[in-house]
Amino acid sequence: MTQRTGSADLPLHGGRVPKWLGDRMTRLGALMTEAIVQHYGRDEFLRRLASPFWFQSFGAVMGMDWHSSGITTSVIGALKRGLTPLSSELGIHVCGGRGAQSRKTPVELASIGDRVGIDGLALATTSRLVAKVDSAAVQDGFDLYLHGFIVSDDAKWVVIQQGMNDDRRQARRYHWLSEGLTSFVDSPHAAIEGRDQGQIVNLADRRAVRSREGQLDLLSCLGPDKIVREVRALEAQSGPKEASAIDVQPMLPHLVLPHHHDVRQTDVNMRRLHGNLAAAADCGPVDFESLLLTPGVGARTVRALAMVAEVVHGAPYRFSDPARFSLAHGGKDRHPFPVPVKVYDETINVMKSAVRKGRLGRDEELQALKRLDDQSRKIERYVTGPDLKEIVAGEFDDSAWFGGRSIFGWEPPPGGDARSWSKSTKI
Numbered sequence: 482m483t484q485r486t487g488s489a490d491l492p493l494h495g496g497r498v499p500k501w502l503g504d505r506m507t508r509l510g511a512l513m514t515e516a517i518v519q520h521y522g523r524d525e526f527l528r529r530l531a532s533p534f535w536f537q538s539f540g541a542v543m544g545m546d547w548h549s550s551g552i553t554t555s556v557i558g559a560l561k562r563g564l565t566p567l568s569s570e571l572g573i574h575v576c577g578g579r580g581a582q583s584r585k586t587p588v589e590l591a592s593i594g595d596r597v598g599i600d601g602l603a604l605a606t607t608s609r610l611v612a613k614v615d616s617a618a619v620q621d622g623f624d625l626y627l628h629g630f631i632v633s634d635d636a637k638w639v640v641i642q643q644g645m646n647d648d649r650r651q652a653r654r655y656h657w658l659s660e661g662l663t664s665f666v667d668s669p670h671a672a673i674e675g676r677d678q679g680q681i682v683n684l685a686d687r688r689a690v691r692s693r694e695g696q697l698d699l700l701s702c703l704g705p706d707k708i709v710r711e712v713r714a715l716e717a718q719s720g721p722k723e724a725s726a727i728d729v730q731p732m733l734p735h736l737v738l739p740h741h742h743d744v745r746q747t748d749v750n751m752r753r754l755h756g757n758l759a760a761a762a763d764c765g766p767v768d769f770e771s772l773l774l775t776p777g778v779g780a781r782t783v784r785a786l787a788m789v790a791e792v793v794h795g796a797p798y799r800f801s802d803p804a805r806f807s808l809a810h811g812g813k814d815r816h817p818f819p820v821p822v823k824v825y826d827e828t829i830n831v832m833k834s835a836v837r838k839g840r841l842g843r844d845e846e847l848q849a850l851k852r853l854d855d856q857s858r859k860i861e862r863y864v865t866g867p868d869l870k871e872i873v874a875g876e877f878d879d880s881a882w883f884g885g886r887s888i889f890g891w892e893p894p895p896g897g898d899a900r901s902w903s904k905s906t907k908i
Contacts, residue, residue, distance in 0.1 A: 491652040492740045493645055494549035498558075499888055502813050505825050506543045506555060509789075511563030512832040513539070516793050516847060518571055519839045524660070526573070527639045530631060531658040534800040535792070536641070537738070542792050544820045547807035548738040548748075550652030553643045554579050557629040572597075572634035577608070583628035590630065599636040611640050611657055622646050623653040738803075744817035746869040748804035754869075756861025757787040757805075760853055763860070781883060781908050782827040783853070785809040789828060790854040808872065811885070818876040819892050821883030823908045883908060 498506070517526045529535045540552030543559065561575040568574045574593045577586035587605035594601015608630050616625045623644030632638040640657035739748070761783040788809035791799060804817075810828070811820045835846035867875075876883075878895065885892030 491550040491553075491654060491738055492548065493647075493650045493652050494546055494551045496551070496814075496888070498545070498551075498555045499813060501822070501886065502544055502820060503555070503559065505822075505829065506545070506559040507563040508829050509543055509825070509832065510539075510556065510559040511567060512829065512836050513789065513793055514560065514564060514573070515567065515571065515836045516832065516839070516850070518573070519836070519844070519847065520793070520851075523571070523573060523633045523635075524637060527631065527633065527637060527658065528660065530639045530641065531656045532797060532800070533654060533656060534803065535797065536654075536656075537803040538800040538806045539792055541803045541806040542788055542809045544807075544810040544812060544825065546742070546812055546814060546816070547744060547804050548742070550643065550645070550654070553629075553641065553652075553654055554627055557627070557641060560631070561629075574632050576630040576632070577628045579627045583612075583626070586628055586630050590632065593632065597634050599632075599634070604630075604632060604636065604638065607638070608640070612642065616644075622649075623651075742814065742816045744804045744807055744869070744873070748802065749808075749869055750802040750805060751866075751869065752861050753799070753802070753857070754805050754808065754872075755864045755866040756857040756859075757791070757808075758784060758866055758872075759860050759864040760856035761787045763856070778827055778831060779908055781821070781824050781879075782831065785821075785824050785828045786831060786850065787853050787857055789832065790850040791857065794851050794854045808876075811876070811887075813888050815887045815889065817873050819880050819885035819887040821876070821880065821908075822886050823882075823884035826884075827908055 514526060517529065529539075536556065537547075537552060540556045541547040543556070545552045545555050557575070557578055561578060564571065564573055564575050574589075574597075576589040576593070577583045586608045590604040590608060591601040593599070594604060608628070612625060612628055623646050625642055625644045627641075627643040629641045630638060631641075636659075638657075638659045640655075642655040642657075643652055644655070645652045762780065788806050792806065807817055810825050811818045813820060831846075835850060838845070839847045866872075877892075880892040881894040
């Protein structure tokens with residue numbers, strides 16, 4: 482039976498993803514998915530989507546706002562656009578989305594079932610049931626507005642749903658995983674994210690089995706009018722009671738995503754970040770310039786690839802600080818710095834080359850990425866480096882050279898005079 486894996490606070494953010502970034506997220510998300518499937522298989526990709534920590538890091542490394550609820554919508558959308566053309570090859574199908582798209586999920590699942598030979602109608606029923614559990618059985622103050630259903634050719638699936646609470650300006654994301662699932666109403670969630678809202682009615686908790694059975698008995702024996710009278714009588718007789726030890730839910734890992742938009746040193750595991758940077762500087766260029774022979778790949782692109790490689794290959798404990806992955810490709814709102822479009826495009830080119838050759842059984846380039854991730858972990862134990870403010874300031878200094886872009890436009894060169902500004906370092 483699946484268990485919740487953690488929780489997190491997600492501040493609500495408005496706005497839209499600009500097309501120039503959305504297109505790149507689509508390409509990079511598809512390439513990273515294919516790399517994970519090539520190395521670890523489809524089941525592992527579904528397991529990662531069911532992890533709230535990994536999912537947030539996945540979105541951050543693609544240039545989305547590192548801490549906001551908007552990552553959910555943008556990542557699901559990017560995967561749907563990027564993986565749909567590859568669905569027959571990878572055997573992974575992304576359905577649903579936000580608003581009206583979420584309501585089309587059962588029809589999409591039925592169509593996929595007809596096409597690949599799985600029970601699409603049963604999956605459609607699962608989709609409706611999952612939505613009902615998180616909107617009715619779990620009454621936590623959040624109204625569902627997004628439903629993403631990712632299913633494989635062998636009918637294994639993961640569901641990612643999100644609800645919002647406008648009054649608190651917060652969102653909660655719910656993760657479901659079919660692997661090991663034995664009941665939809667007995668602690669089925671892989672994870673629930675969001676700030677604790679006080680008393681929450683969760684009839685999907687295994688400890689609520691007696692409550693569910695009792696409700697059915699009451700409805701059949703007493704009828705709704707008598708139930709109301711009984712509840713009022715009980716409320717008059719009893720005051721608040723302390724929860725017994727057996728009723729207290731065990732503490733789970735909790736990812737706190739703060740409301741401040743800027744990335745601060747307290748948001749980042751600096752030891753791991755210094756490991757990423759040092760691995761890129763020490764061994765990255767050797768691996769990538771001599772092995773991949775990709776024109777234009779230099780130190781800055783390898784730094785981004787070190788973080789992409791960690792999202793592809795890293796162990797679960799590596800994603801406790803999703804803010805760190807925003808330092809790969811920045812963010813659309815200039816936090817921690819503008820998206821370095823030239824670096825982003827070179828990252829996509831390297832990944833595309835590696836994945837294409839991997840399809841043919843030539844995995845040298847994919848292995849080079851893995852070595853970069855391995856090297857980060859080896860040297861982070863003793864390496865040191867600049868503080869976060871220095872790293873971010875350096876990115877801003879070089880932003881125009883790297884093609885820095887945000888929702889506010891292109892970054893101007895230092896002094897505002899492009900003719901007098903040049904740089905020799907490779908991207």
